Amino acid sequence: MHNRSLILFLALSLFTLGLFLADLAWGSIHISLNEILSVFIGKGSNGINSEILLNFRLPKAITAILAGASLSVAGLMMQTLFRNSLADPYILGVSSGASLGVALVMMAATFLPVAFVSSGWALIVAATIGASVVLVLVVGVSFKVHNAVSLLIVGLMFGTIAGSLVSVLQNFSNPDAIKLFVMWTFGSLSAVTWNYMQVLLPVVLIGLGIAFFLQKRLDGLLLGENYARGLGISIVRTRLLIVVATGLLAGGITAFTGPIAFVGVAIPHIARGLFRTSSHKILLPATILCGASLLLVCDIITQIPTYTLPINTVSALFGAPIIIWILLKKR
Amino acid sequence: MSILTTQHLSIGYSKKGKTDVIQSGLDLELRAGELVCLIGPNGSGKSTLLRTLTGLQKSLAGTSMIDGKEITKLKQHQKALMIALVLTERVDVENTTVYNLVSLGRHPHSNWWGNITQEEDAIIREAIEMVHMDHKMHQNINELSDGERQRAMIAKALAQDTPIIMLDEPTAHLDLPNRVEIMLLLHKLAHKTQKAILLSTHELDLALQAADRIWLISSEHGVECGVPEDLVFNGSFNRVFQSNSFFFNASNGNFSMNYPMTNKVWVSGDKTRMYWTLRALARAGYVVVQDAEVQILVTEQGWSMNNKDIFTVEELLHELGQQFE
Numbered sequence: 119m120h121n122r123s124l125i126l127f128l129a130l131s132l133f134t135l136g137l138f139l140a141d142l143a144w145g146s147i148h149i150s151l152n153e154i155l156s157v158f159i160g161k162g163s164n165g166i167n168s169e170i171l172l173n174f175r176l177p178k179a180i181t182a183i184l185a186g187a188s189l190s191v192a193g194l195m196m197q198t199l200f201r202n203s204l205a206d207p208y209i210l211g212v213s214s215g216a217s218l219g220v221a222l223v224m225m226a227a228t229f230l231p232v233a234f235v236s237s238g239w240a241l242i243v244a245a246t247i248g249a250s251v252v253l254v255l256v257v258g259v260s261f262k263v264h265n266a267v268s269l270l271i272v273g274l275m276f277g278t279i280a281g282s283l284v285s286v287l288q289n290f291s292n293p294d295a296i297k298l299f300v301m302w303t304f305g306s307l308s309a310v311t312w313n314y315m316q317v318l319l320p321v322v323l324i325g326l327g328i329a330f331f332l333q334k335r336l337d338g339l340l341l342g343e344n345y346a347r348g349l350g351i352s353i354v355r356t357r358l359l360i361v362v363a364t365g366l367l368a369g370g371i372t373a374f375t376g377p378i379a380f381v382g383v384a385i386p387h388i389a390r391g392l393f394r395t396s397s398h399k400i401l402l403p404a405t406i407l408c409g410a411s412l413l414l415v416c417d418i419i420t421q422i423p424t425y426t427l428p429i430n431t432v433s434a435l436f437g438a439p440i441i442i443w444i445l446l447k448k449r
Numbered sequence: 450m451s452i453l454t455t456q457h458l459s460i461g462y463s464k465k466g467k468t469d470v471i472q473s474g475l476d477l478e479l480r481a482g483e484l485v486c487l488i489g490p491n492g493s494g495k496s497t498l499l500r501t502l503t504g505l506q507k508s509l510a511g512t513s514m515i516d517g518k519e520i521t522k523l524k525q526h527q528k529a530l531m532i533a534l535v536l537t538e539r540v541d542v543e544n545t546t547v548y549n550l551v552s553l554g555r556h557p558h559s560n561w562w563g564n565i566t567q568e569e570d571a572i573i574r575e576a577i578e579m580v581h582m583d584h585k586m587h588q589n590i591n592e593l594s595d596g597e598r599q600r601a602m603i604a605k606a607l608a609q610d611t612p613i614i615m616l617d618e619p620t621a622h623l624d625l626p627n628r629v630e631i632m633l634l635l636h637k638l639a640h641k642t643q644k645a646i647l648l649s650t651h652e653l654d655l656a657l658q659a660a661d662r663i664w665l666i667s668s669e670h671g672v673e674c675g676v677p678e679d680l681v682f683n684g685s686f687n688r689v690f691q692s693n694s695f696f697f698n699a700s701n702g703n704f705s706m707n708y709p710m711t712n713k714v715w716v717s718g719d720k721t722r723m724y725w726t727l728r729a730l731a732r733a734g735y736v737v738v739q740d741a742e743v744q745i746l747v748t749e750q751g752w753s754m755n756n757k758d759i760f761t762v763e764e765l766l767h768e769l770g771q772q773f774e
Contacts, residue, residue: 342540350526
């Protein structure tokens with residue numbers, strides 16, 4: 119690794135840590151850094167502040183890091199898999215697949231055992247399956263459609279179909295369930311309690327683990343399917359693992375935070391631009407740090423106004439212009 | 450020493466129980482240290498044969514063996530240790546230097562983390578030097594010309610350190626100087642590294658000059674193998690590339706067009722000017738016949754016809770035109 123990359127990693131890590139602390143300190147009630155430190159050391163100061171910090175802001179900040187890392191890595195893997203710089207879980211309908219899974223659990227699954235639903239496992243399993251199914255469909259279509267923009271439109275259509283199915287479900291559900299679901303679609307990082315974290319964290323870690331396990335093969339895939347075969351890479355197995363990892367990462371995060379747009383497409387480009395490489399060995403940790411930073415920034419911004427903004431809105435404000443920029447650069 | 454052999458190999462496509470056999474009963478042999486050029490008209494099965502030999506496509510019947518082992522029984526990873534590929538598809542990766550690209554060739558040899566050790570680094574640098582790209586080692590591949598890009602891909606194949614390299618039309622999309630360079634480079638590499646190099650091409654004249662052996666493939670005659678000159682002498686080229694509008698000219702290894710020739714002339718004189726004079730006459734539709742009525746004498750400065758001195762081909766053709774009016 120070059121010195122440049124090392125310095126960048128160091129700087130990014132410090133930046134992320136700084137944002138993490140700022141995210142903890144920021145909010146309707148200001149908590150000073152000293153207080154944060156003393157709570158973490160165990161010298162519980164003010165009872166209310168410590169409660170806010172430990173049970174509200176800390177899980178929210180960790181969720182921001184997990185969501186940023188997961189969506190970015192999912193986006194990176196999809197961009198390599200489709201060799202398409204505009205691929206990402208949201209654009210290609212994978213998040214919509216996850217939404218459909220979530221909608222099924224929230225509005226239709228009265229037959230599921232209560233413990234399974236309330237622990238969050240039902241949500242995450244349904245979302246992961248929904249995400250993976252859409253991804254498999256898109257991979258299937260990508261064999262026939264080689265044009266980058268056409269593939270995006272196909273993804274959009276899958277997303278629309280999933281959305282319509284959700285609407286159909288809403289028609290048959292009770293108002294309480296609908297309200298719960300609509301709130302979910304706004305996207306929120308604060309929905310992840312410590313209980314849910316016990317479910318989310320292992321899922322994300324497995325997804326990231328698979329991504330790192332695949333890093334060398336992902337490099338080979340950049341050359342295209344046939345060259346990758348020539349380098350001894352088993353295409354079918356690698357594709358399958360990418361689908362599973364992306365399903366876990368995008369599905370897992372979407373299950374709890376709702377769909378978060380454009381992080382997956384924007385962050386890999388920022389990481390490539392910063393580190394000037396296409397090697398996944400460097401890009402994977404780089405996207406994790408960049409993604410975590412971006413969502414921490416988004417989360418801090420959502421706290422500024424009197425009314426908290428949905429995270430999806432803020433991330434779209436960042437991400438959508440980047441897509442336009444990529445399209446213009448391609449001309 | 451032969452590295453790759455096939456026995457009664459049938460190639461083609463099989464879809465929903467319907468088989469489309471393109472070539473069958475192929476007994477081929479690829480030897481170490483030889484450059485083999487696969488030549489044939491479009492649709493004769495060049496790409497299919499190449500894809501079958503590399504294992505990207507299944508054979509319909511027969512066997513092909515690498516180093517005594519059947520290709521179909523090799524795992525993907527084992528194949529990658531035997532055959533390196535250079536394909537026609539364009540590699541378009543952002544932020545990748547020549548060095549990075551060539552280092553991907555080490556993929557089958559490195560551990561899962563893919564660290565580049567000193568030893569690996571030496572192999573990568575040597576591969577880049579062999580294709581004369583050392584001065585562009587750290588340049589982005591998107592900034593390379595087509596010829597340089599192709600050389601970088603060949604370096605990647607060299608870095609893979611396999612006994613066999615197969616290239617699918619490596620000279621397509623290149624201009625003439627680059628085509629000659631690449632062919633010469635591959636010829637040198639085959640001899641220097643003792644690898645077996647197989648490539649498909651449409652460049653007949655280049656292949657005839659650079660190849661140690663030619664596989665001449667056609668739908669009618671199957672695959673004929675041999676040293677280029679032998680295939681010229683036994684008329685294989687003429688048989689394969691038969692057409693009404695051109696013929697394989699065995700005297701210069703090129704294709705010559707069949708012009709409709711009606712008017713008869715006789716030409717004699719200086720040897721060096723003769724070749725070009727005959728070409729011009731053929732194109733204009735004159736057939737050269739011994740002691741024809743119209744006689745042209747090739748002199749040192751020009752031509753002489755009916756005791757008139759002529760100094761350019763244009764004038765000559767003009768004069769002839771008037772003669773036959």
